[in-house]
Amino acid sequence: MAGISEVLSSVVEDVGKALNRDMSGAQVIQQLLSAPWLHALLKIYECLLQFQRLKPSPFLPFASGLSYEIFNAIQNTHCPSPEAMELLSLLSSPHIQALLSSHDSVAQSDYGPILPPLPEDLPEDEEAMRIVCLVKNNQPLGATIKKIEGTGEIYIARVIHGGLAERSGLLHPGDLLVEVNGNSVEGLEPEQVIQILINSQGTILFKVIPNVYMRAMVDYCPLQDSSIPCPDAGTAFCRGDLLEVLDQSDSYWWQARKLPCEESTCAGLIPSAGSLRRCKQREHWWHQPLQGHTCIRPCKLSPSSAIIVIKTINPCLILSSAGFRRSFRLWRRTSYRKRRQSCTTCSPNRNALSTPYEEVVLYQRLPQDIHRLIILIGATGVGVNELRKRFIKMNPVIFQAPVPHTTRPIRAGEQSGREYHFVSKEIFEYMVCNHRFVEYGEYKGQLYGTSTDAIDDILKQGRMCIVDVEPHSIQSLRTKKLKPYVVFIKPPSPERLRQTRRDAQITSSYTLNRTFTEEDFVELEHMSKLIEVKYKQFFDRVLVNDDLQAACMQLCSIIQQAQNQPQWVPVSWKSDTEKKKKKR
Numbered sequence: 107m108a109g110i111s112e113v114l115s116s117v118v119e120d121v122g123k124a125l126n127r128d129m130s131g132a133q134v135i136q137q138l139l140s141a142p143w144l145h146a147l148l149k150i151y152e153c154l155l156q157f158q159r160l161k162p163s164p165f166l167p168f169a170s171g172l173s174y175e176i177f178n179a180i181q182n183t184h185c186p187s188p189e190a191m192e193l194l195s196l197l198s199s200p201h202i203q204a205l206l207s208s209h210d211s212v213a214q215s216d217y218g219p220i221l222p223p224l225p226e227d228l229p230e231d232e233e234a235m236r237i238v239c240l241v242k243n244n245q246p247l248g249a250t251i252k253k254i255e256g257t258g259e260i261y262i263a264r265v266i267h268g269g270l271a272e273r274s275g276l277l278h279p280g281d282l283l284v285e286v287n288g289n290s291v292e293g294l295e296p297e298q299v300i301q302i303l304i305n306s307q308g309t310i311l312f313k314v315i316p317n318v319y320m321r322a323m324v325d326y327c328p329l330q331d332s333s334i335p336c337p338d339a340g341t342a343f344c345r346g347d348l349l350e351v352l353d354q355s356d357s358y359w360w361q362a363r364k365l366p367c368e369e370s371t372c373a374g375l376i377p378s379a380g381s382l383r384r385c386k387q388r389e390h391w392w393h394q395p396l397q398g399h400t401c402i403r404p405c406k407l408s409p410s411s412a413i414i415v416i417k418t419i420n421p422c423l424i425l426s427s428a429g430f431r432r433s434f435r436l437w438r439r440t441s442y443r444k445r446r447q448s449c450t451t452c453s454p455n456r457n458a459l460s461t462p463y464e465e466v467v468l469y470q471r472l473p474q475d476i477h478r479l480i481i482l483i484g485a486t487g488v489g490v491n492e493l494r495k496r497f498i499k500m501n502p503v504i505f506q507a508p509v510p511h512t513t514r515p516i517r518a519g520e521q522s523g524r525e526y527h528f529v530s531k532e533i534f535e536y537m538v539c540n541h542r543f544v545e546y547g548e549y550k551g552q553l554y555g556t557s558t559d560a561i562d563d564i565l566k567q568g569r570m571c572i573v574d575v576e577p578h579s580i581q582s583l584r585t586k587k588l589k590p591y592v593v594f595i596k597p598p599s600p601e602r603l604r605q606t607r608r609d610a611q612i613t614s615s616y617t618l619n620r621t622f623t624e625e626d627f628v629e630l631e632h633m634s635k636l637i638e639v640k641y642k643q644f645f646d647r648v649l650v651n652d653d654l655q656a657a658c659m660q661l662c663s664i665i666q667q668a669q670n671q672p673q674w675v676p677v678s679w680k681s682d683t684e685k686k687k688k689k690r
């Protein structure tokens with residue numbers, strides 16, 4: 107701490123001196139950037155970041171025991187030194203004793219409640235039940251219940267923010283209450299359930315049937331479905347919609363509400379996952395996205411083209427240092443028509459056929475967890491690269507883009523691992539065979555690619571990784587480890603698009619920049635619609651890139667929310683410990 111205040115006072119001193127001198131702005135900035143105190147501050151900042159990630163462990167669990175031993179030793183000393191006497195008076199002060207006692211409680215983790223063991227005789231068919239054990243303290247439970255007239259079932263109606271129930275993360279609105287402390291709530295009035303809660307001592311054991319939330323991976327329109335018992339009772343939904351499934355007892359028709367909705371909104375009929383899977387003939391009313399262009403064959407462009415793509419999962423990158431590089435999306439423009447044709451011949455996505463709904467849960471990233479991978483998706487020219495660059499520039503220590511791999515020779519001034527990971531063709535191909543690349547491609551006879559390891563490296567250092575990839579790469583990145591958050595960058599209205607990009611430059615080859623043509627705008631809008639139609643079930647947020655500065659600020663806030671606020675994620679992304687906790 108003394109070190110930091112020393113550095114800070116020399117900062118103030120240096121800045122004061124600079125102010126008093128007659129210097130140009132560039133000189134001030136140059137001096138500022140090369141000032142030793144700035145480098146010292148950055149070092150301290152990095153150390154603090156490292157420290158934040160390291161979990162401090164106690165040096166010894168019984169500090170108060172040791173202090174007692176020292177206390178005794180000094181007291182038994184014949185003629186203690188003045189330092190020993192000072193230590194004695196320090197150790198006997200009530201504040202230090204209280205501090206040491208608190209230290210020991212933390213060191214021994216002597217603060218968590220001791221939960222009773224799980225009941226031994228859990229029936230097999232209680233798979234979908236959740237047993238929640240809360241320790242009663244003098245705080246209110248923070249949840250309300252309601253009885254459904256007609257069925258007599260008792261549900262959790264509200265979970266109060268910050269209350270015991272909310273903090274446990276185990277009780278949610280809509281959960282059906284089955285038992286409280288071993289007492290079945292069947293036929294009980296809410297007042298009787300509350301009485302059981304009031305009379306409980308120590309721990310409260312709830313048995314609940316959790317509500318199920320699903321993301322639609324297909325579109326459904328009841329009015330076009332001849333098999334629905336009553337089209338008016340059906341709920342229409344589109345890919346990406348969030349559904350609260352309230353009743354799955356019928357194997358053909360479930361009852362669900364589309365979120366967000368009012369608490370009082372009536373549920374509607376939706377086809378069960380099984381019936382959607384079974385009835386392939388229903389493809390006329392439910393559609394799934396087409397598969398991405400996972401062409402494995404070499405795809406040669408015209409000889410005049412600046413870029414030759416071989417295995418086109420996706421070629422990437424070029425230029426300057428990582429994070430500020432231009433994406434290799436130029437290829438997208440040149441081969442756009444070719445790819446559009448190939449995509450119409452692709453077969454439906456197997457995944458969507460097998461999972462018309464994806465079960466989701468709310469996930470809140472904990473401070474010690476790695477950051478979620480941020481994926482930016484958008485049609486070429488919409489501004490994905492510009493937004494990513496600006497975002498990284500805000501704090502390049504924290505926000506980073508993965509360092510790509512290349513087989514091209516290293517140039518003067520470059521450093522392996524900074525601009526690129528320079529590797530041999532054999533190593534690159536070995537990595538391809540081992541599926542180490544998210545995207546890769548060829549440019550002027552050299553291979554370039556973004557590896558999953560490069561993404562992992564950033565995340566492992568506690569930093570935030572931001573990538574822009576082709577939309578079909580989303581599926582390979584959707585893993586429990588990366589928990590990607592996908593932001594779709596959308597163009598503004600046709601008028602605003604042309605107005606805002608009047609002076610903007612696009613790169614039509616790596617040596618030539620030019621302004622947007624009408625054809626570019628039309629292609630951008632068309633491609634954007636195509637991406638949205640095919641991939642919207644994977645989008646967590648849509649950001650309209652109208653005013654650049656405003657879009658950048660919005661992206662910043664979206665990313666903060668993605669990292670720090672609860673978000674819906676596939677249930678399979680929840681950690682096993684969380685799942686176990688849920689089952690308790």
Ligand SMILES: Nc1ncnc2c1ncn2[C@@H]1O[C@H](COP(=O)(O)OP(=O)(O)OP(=O)(O)O)[C@@H](O)[C@H]1O
Pocket residue numbers: 433434435436438484485486487488489490491492493606607610611612613651652653654655657
């Ligand atoms: N909101 C905006 N207002 C004005 N100009 C913009 C805006 N967003 C991006 N631009 C400009 O549009 C041009 C294309 O943007 P950018 O290079 O980021 O596109 P991209 O989506 O990454 O496409 P590519 O695949 O070609 O790299 C750039 O000159 C950029 O500065």
